[in-house]
Amino acid sequence: MTNYKQLYPIIGIVLLSLFINSAKSDTPLGDCFSSRSTWYEAVEHGNCGYGPLTGETGPGNRFIAAAATVLYNGSAVCGECFEVNGPMGTQVVTIVDQCPDPGWCDTSFPHLDLSPEAFAVIGGSGVGVTMTTAKKVACDYVTGNIKLKMKDADTTASWFEFMIFNHKVGIASVDVETADGKTYSLPRRLYNYWTFNNAAAKFPVIAHVTSIYGERVDVYIKAPTGNQISEGEGQFSAPKDLKLTNTNCTAPLSVDPSGWIYNDGLVKPLNYSHPNLGWTDWSNGVTVNWADASTGGGATGSSKTVVSGSMPVNTGIQIGTDLPLNWKGIFTNLEFYIKGDAAFSGLIVQYSPGTEIPTPVTTTWTKFSYALDTDMGAPESLGKPTVLKFRTGGTAASPGKIYIDKIRLTPVAASA
Ligand SMILES: *[C@@H]1O[C@H](CO)[C@@H](O)[C@H](O)[C@H]1NC(C)=O
Ligand SMILES: *[C@@H]1O[C@H](CO)[C@@H](O)[C@H](O)[C@H]1NC(C)=O
Ligand SMILES: *[C@@H]1O[C@H](CO)[C@@H](O)[C@H](O)[C@H]1NC(C)=O
Numbered sequence: 001m002t003n004y005k006q007l008y009p010i011i012g013i014v015l016l017s018l019f020i021n022s023a024k025s026d027t028p029l030g031d032c033f034s035s036r037s038t039w040y041e042a043v044e045h046g047n048c049g050y051g052p053l054t055g056e057t058g059p060g061n062r063f064i065a066a067a068a069t070v071l072y073n074g075s076a077v078c079g080e081c082f083e084v085n086g087p088m089g090t091q092v093v094t095i096v097d098q099c100p101d102p103g104w105c106d107t108s109f110p111h112l113d114l115s116p117e118a119f120a121v122i123g124g125s126g127v128g129v130t131m132t133t134a135k136k137v138a139c140d141y142v143t144g145n146i147k148l149k150m151k152d153a154d155t156t157a158s159w160f161e162f163m164i165f166n167h168k169v170g171i172a173s174v175d176v177e178t179a180d181g182k183t184y185s186l187p188r189r190l191y192n193y194w195t196f197n198n199a200a201a202k203f204p205v206i207a208h209v210t211s212i213y214g215e216r217v218d219v220y221i222k223a224p225t226g227n228q229i230s231e232g233e234g235q236f237s238a239p240k241d242l243k244l245t246n247t248n249c250t251a252p253l254s255v256d257p258s259g260w261i262y263n264d265g266l267v268k269p270l271n272y273s274h275p276n277l278g279w280t281d282w283s284n285g286v287t288v289n290w291a292d293a294s295t296g297g298g299a300t301g302s303s304k305t306v307v308s309g310s311m312p313v314n315t316g317i318q319i320g321t322d323l324p325l326n327w328k329g330i331f332t333n334l335e336f337y338i339k340g341d342a343a344f345s346g347l348i349v350q351y352s353p354g355t356e357i358p359t360p361v362t363t364t365w366t367k368f369s370y371a372l373d374t375d376m377g378a379p380e381s382l383g384k385p386t387v388l389k390f391r392t393g394g395t396a397a398s399p400g401k402i403y404i405d406k407i408r409l410t411p412v413a414a415s416a
Contacts, residue, residue, distance in 0.1 A: 030136035046097025086122030138238030285315030298337025298405030316391025341400025
């Protein structure tokens, strides 16, 4: 006899997962762009004026971001949502704050400083910085009508200011129409309030709130009483007919997709605008010339080589990146050319704590290629920096200069 009862839990699970999937992908409002994220702890009371995140005027969740100056755009971006794609996952965040950090945020790069909860989803919490892609989306979690909150102090009929919250898409402008038929266009402050500063307005007034897509929702304000919340007559819709060409964002590689680490210079693959990112010189005890043109390169077309002075005992050329390196399924080997002014048998190549490969140096260029079969950063050790060392074995100094060229991670396609 068939036991039909068994079907119910299965159907329940299917419906639940359909619901979760549809809730996960918010309506795209922009194309993917390259971004970068760090995280910060003081997430309550951001510059957008929403107060505590789960308070009366907050987004009601802790998935938020502070936008770099270029994105913050004088508070125009407040309350808008972005989907952020990092190496560990994807998370939609609401902009509630401006990121003030001069190093990360005061550049032309669209950096997003995330709450710890959001960063844990997209990047893990170890290194503290990750490259991402992002796109603007509708805040599909928002329910009910848009709302307005009058400032909590000193408001009068001739000076009052308010903040708009609980809106699905960005706000472009606010006009106030008074009971005697006058209309005023209000300026927006850096702290996301709209200010009325004129002859006394006759109340009730109507705030005409226009979205960045030209839709208008009205909010009736009975009196200029401080701290009052007024509910709007509706909610904005997310336009579906935007001509978007690239909304399928994938998390970027933290390194150059063709694998170059050194190619006539250390490679900084993405639009990095911070010295900690990309491959950089982490050498220990030796001074490295990263653009030596005194000897021919190790491969055709190469004009410069990495060269160090002779390496004292326990020193070496080190190249590192603060970002975890995701190599599985993308790169197969570490390859490089090497030679010395004199033969040297004490060189160790090390690209993970457990990998120490003795590598003979001769006076002619020789290519080596080592399999990346052990961890070189992410995904297993997300949170660790990646470092590549060419160092002395600890018993002898190199008898002359060591030259290295064309250091690369071999892409899967190139090795097939
Ligand atoms: C910045 O905000 C202004 C409105 O204040 C808007 O016109 C402009 O399009 C915004 N810039 C971007 C890049 O979104
Ligand atoms: C989105 O990108 C992924 C990974 O590149 C690909 O597998 C998928 O088919 C793409 N989806 C669409 C709708 O283009
Ligand atoms: C870097 O910036 C340039 C110019 O803005 C742009 O064309 C390019 O696509 C960017 N590269 C990445 C990886 O985002």
